[in-house]
Amino acid sequence: MLIKKPEDIKSNEITDESKYLNRRSFMQKALLFAGTTTVTAFLYRKINPRPPIISKGDKIVGVRPASADVIPTIDEKQTPFVDITNYNNFYEFSTNKREVAELAQGFVSRPWTVAVSGLINKPKTFDIDDLLKLAPPEERVYRMRCVEGWSMVIPWVGFPLAKLLKEVDPTSEARYISFETLYDPKRMPGQGDNILDWPYVEGLRLDEAMHPLTILATGLYGQSLPPQDGAPIRLVVPWKYGFKGIKSIVKIKLVDKQPQTTWNMAAPDEYGFYSNVNPNVDHPRWSQATETRIGEFSRRKTLMFNGYADQVAYLYQGMDLRENY
């Protein structure tokens, strides 16, 4: 197979810097002359910028809620429920995408707890139902791009991971977050084979974890999560390849060093820690430039950060995305 040599990414393709407030450098500068109430008010406005003004010609007709800017509306057709729940990657049950649903059918996800530990001031083990009371889920329609070259549009039900992090109060040493799937070969028959190192583990940088687009999903299409999609709770990070979305989470730990991730351990040359969707960085064995949207006939172009560049590109300012794949 002929592997296409990727072009170099120009930095202005990655981010329009004027759009974003570089909070860290701003804070550093601000702290140098902080102290007066005027400065405090200024600082407050910078951190909580006013939502954008909607205008018609010269007329201001309203103020758009801030969240609409952060959570984009996806107008693309939603992938049918039958496909989202019968074409799955979940190696704990099977490596055959069409076989997972049946094998996971009897998986019992109650009672279920999520233990949060590490560099936090309030370590806690949450019962899943208490967690749902604490952070009532809402619908989030996101694109999902699998590293293998297919994609879906999924109406998830979930809540921002930031909400859970606020509860446990990370310490100033926390830099990364790691996640772990249940390890129970009796309930997850695929764990009897050593195709991967079990349990499945994943991780994010803390600012990625705090981003409002990052959610813990507990359902889809308005109902609770089917076992094959990661019941009762899984991670969804829409600008990253699907494998970052670790399923059936039982442990979360805040750490100071970049944690290990299952696919990076299995094939470090193929899967990095960041795994941001990037049409310009090919997988060593295939191109990432296009994708098949499940249910569509022709391939579509894969978008930088899976189409979420306006929301997330600032997180990677100054980073070489070819090196940090």
Ligand SMILES: Nc1nc2c(c(=O)[nH]1)N[C@H]1C(S)=C(S)[C@@H](COP(=O)(O)O)O[C@H]1N2
């Ligand atoms: N624990 C666990 N999580 C996992 C996987 C897995 O095998 N085990 N597969 C990943 C991959 S490769 C993808 S593309 C998505 C698929 O999610 P879906 O089946 O709900 O579409 O789950 C991810 N999360």
Ligand SMILES: [Mo]
């Ligand atoms: Mo995937």
